[in-house]
Amino acid sequence: MKVGVITFPGTLDDVDAARAVRLAGAEPVALWHGDADLRGVEAVVVPGGFSYGDYLRAGAIARFAPVMGEVVAAARRGMPVLGICNGFQVLCEAGLLPGALLRNAGLHFVCRDQTLRVERTSTAWTGSYEQGVEIVIPVKNMDGRFTASKSTVDELEGEGRVVFRYVGGNPNGSVGDIAGICSTDGRVVGLMPHPEHAVDALTGPSADGLGIFRSVLGSVPA
Amino acid sequence: MTATHTPGAVHVDTVDHAVSTPEVNQPYRELGLKDDEYARIREILGRRPTDAELAMYSVMWSEHCSYKSSKVHLAYFGTTTTEEMRAGMLAGIGENAGVVDIGDGWAVTFKVESHNHPSYVEPYQGAATGVGGIVRDILAMGARPLAVMDPLRFGAADAPDTRRVLPGVVAGVGGYGNCLGLPNIGGEVVFDPSYQGNPLVNALCVGAMRVEDLHLAHASGTGNKVILFGARTGLDGIGGVSVLASDTFAGDEGGTGRKKLPSVQVGDPFMEKVLIECCLELFGAGLVVGIQDLGGAGLSCATSELASAGDGGMLVNLDRVPLRATGMTPAEILSSESQERMCAVVRPSDVDAFMRVCAKWDVIATEIGEVTDGDRLVITWHGQTVVDVPPRTVAHEGPVYQRPVQRPADQDALVAAGPEQLPRPSGPDELRAEILRMAASPNLASRRWVTEQYDRYVRGGTVLAQPSDAGMIRVDEATGRGVAISCDCNGRFVRLDPYAGTQLALAEAYRNVAVSGARPVAVTNCLNFGSPEDPGVMWQFEQAVRGLADGCAELGIPVTGGNVSFYNQTGATAILPTPVVGVLGVIDDVAARIPTGLGAPGDVLVLLGATEPELGGSEWAHVAHGHLGGRPPAVDLRRERRLAEVLRGGGVAAAHDLSDGGLAQTLVEACLLSGTGCRVTLPGDDPFVALFSESSARVLVAVPPAELDGFTARCTEADVPWRRLGTVGATDVLEIEGIPALPLPELRTAWEGTLPALFG
Amino acid sequence: MARVVVDVMPKPEILDPQGQAVANALPRLGFAGVSDVRQGKHFELEVDDSVDDRTLERIAEGFLSNPVVEDFVVRRVES
Amino acid sequence: MARVVVDVMPKPEILDPQGQAVANALPRLGFAGVSDVRQGKHFELEVDDSVDDRTLERIAEGFLSNPVVEDFVVRRVES
């Protein structure tokens, strides 16, 4: 299976996302922000970093990149899309996911090993986890506070679209301890923590993040 | 408040004009040049310098760029480095950064630099651009930057100004490094009142490349093009040179009226990230003959150094430089320290390909000149020559001073006033309270408030970062080959004995690297001192250099580079002499790293090394009595070396070295890092000394029971003293025999509460 | 050429920790009497006379602000 | 009670990477005619009538802005 990994100017975790895709048993394909071309991939990862320096708002400039037009169209057709950290911010700015990510409540960049509960396994990216399992993966961001109108949050909670929740401390003040959410069809998932940095216990706090990249293998018809 | 711009043309002081107006009064003193230095410039040129030339010489001959006070002492590094030590060195002192062969065809380059003064003026941007600058140094060697570290020093933790400076510096280091995508794998945070008004912000970067990709900064090949790329050049960081544009000097021909420009620069880490990727693609495609980063002294430095190190001359059309401000003079353009710029020498046939790569990354690139067959650096401005100099006289043949050196008069009194008479805690309860008080003291408390603001995961190669003794990164994913680095310095030890104190800094950094399981191979340094015009400071400096060089010779590892920062003082009071020493180690497979901590329940705790009653300059004397006096702990580098060999021999499940705060602090940290308790018996007959002495060459190791006999036999054989202290327990308590139990939650509250309470 | 100012503010119902941090710090610094602070962004654009108000609105709404969490005001000022 | 607005901008000679990023993006989004963008901060303060202009100036200068790299403007607006 081919999984695309997008690089914008300022993307930082693309190499790591590609490594995670490879370790999960899929073939990573580099996608360039300026090319309106998904190169035949069956799923897309929008990785973390500071695209365009996050200068206007996190993800605000990247969402207009030519490749994003293709991603939005493909997502609407049901292609699995995963947004990690800055990628999550881009997906929100692009309207593929609701809400916005604002400056952490503590006003500092926060990098820590974070426990998450997997709240929903019926998505393209969480099928390999057990419902309710707790995993430890790094969180690292400046603008990670998930925010949405009350009605949007109620809708997300009501429809079971909160995919990951912070456990044992909320690092950024996200409403409802929300760490990650999905689209109505469960094909587009965004989360602030970095599963690609938890793929082996040597360079990460655990290998718990690998399950996300494994999940997508089973989510598209072979 | 705002710069006003000249309407119309800028007054330009050309070479012709300089020749015809020999008697013009030039403000060389305001630019920091001495009378004899100015006279020498006139002698070199055979005329008065132009504004632009004066700007170039004044920055390049500054202490910071020319090392004029330190050169005669730094030469000692060369004389003490043997051929054997040099064997693995691909580039050494004199290059942008030292380069070491780490095996399997990999070369690693690393360097520390100071950005102290700018960080006091504007903590966020000062620290941010400090990181940016050192990263470009590493990039200019042809390497991919892999990680950064930040040795920091501030005034007293509770001083109001520290509350201004520290959060800004930490946010700046993080803001730049995080956005750039380099993991922060370690550093230091030290508080001492002597740094009040003069914080130290040192930044280290380490990078790697294939051996054959090493790029050195030189411009060779007549006809090759000089290309400036990256950010536009603006009025930031011009500082002193703005006097050249003042009305008094530029006279009636239209001074720009710019009086005092802010000498701070604002960093753009996004631009730097793009610049890194762009440079690496250029290197990979073989499009670069020589390359130089633009740091302090901007284009003055880059053009003169490239030309000076090459085999020809250079012609630069300064009017081609892309500007961000209007009305800039040639002197200002040459002196601007605008960040995120690089200068490359490129074969004419490669220029188009070079430009295409830059365009792909949206990096502005401009051909500003070419390498010539002469031996002059000639710079023109709209067709008129504004600089015509022998480049070596600017870049490499600056003034050299033999400053007076004098052991300070108060040194004997300081050494005589040892800590022996200080009241000590006695009895179980007092000792217990002292352990907690020490753990919560600003210099020993958890650094988490700082390090949580740094991304330590990006690039996916970080094997050890804070709170480990050394940072470690994987260089080669296929083989697991990696490097470990630690930076250390205890300025109090250096104050008491600069020679031994610097060796103690070396010993600690060496030990921290060894404790991670790596083999120490090379040393860098950042020598932060007071004014070189103070003979006492020069004595400290001379002793420190000698101590470091002799220590390196004893350890058999070379100094591959470094940085000198003088004039760190507030009024007449110098900072504690602070020669930060960075040691680089190599590990064949990072999977064999030794984690920092206690190991698993059941492991046996063994203390390596000997504990003597050594409390001069200790953290205990500082915390309990605000005392500094006596002698620092004895140095035993041969033992450090054997200790490192024993640790590499295997059998160790976890380790943590002993340094500031002694065994007490090591036990507290090891328990809290592993989240496990232990039960130990103190060595010797004085529990206070056992807990708080800072004798060097000591490490706490956790050894699985099955390995114990083999491990201790190897220690005995290597003549490393060892002593069984106790065992790791599955409990939540630190139990020290004879002292009431210390539950981990209580220790954690003490250790982790301090910095958040101080800084929010 | 005209100068256009766009101010972007967090919507009233959105938590503004930056503004709050300022409001909390002021009394500590000895400044009384400031009861609330909100922090947003201020943009100054140099704009061709050909750019009409509708275009400026679109730039502010679709790009400079995020309508999910922010409000904006566009003003032309003398150039 | 009065509403006070403080706008804080990077000094003209200081690099403004944020404004630059916006300026560079606009043409890519199809918006022509914007030749320069600077980005700063916009504060809205609710202030007691007892707080005088001198105090506001001190708040703006000593706290809301960083005089080394930023300029500021204080305005009282109708409340």
Ligand SMILES: Nc1ncnc2c1ncn2[C@@H]1O[C@H](COP(=O)(O)OP(=O)(O)O)[C@@H](O)[C@H]1O
């Ligand atoms: N400014 C900093 N930046 C990053 N890491 C830091 C900083 N200060 C301290 N650390 C890390 O915190 C840990 C504890 O620091 P320290 O007690 O100084 O270590 P050691 O005594 O082993 O040299 C180390 O991992 C160190 O690298």
Ligand SMILES: [Mg+2]
């Ligand atoms: Mg240590």
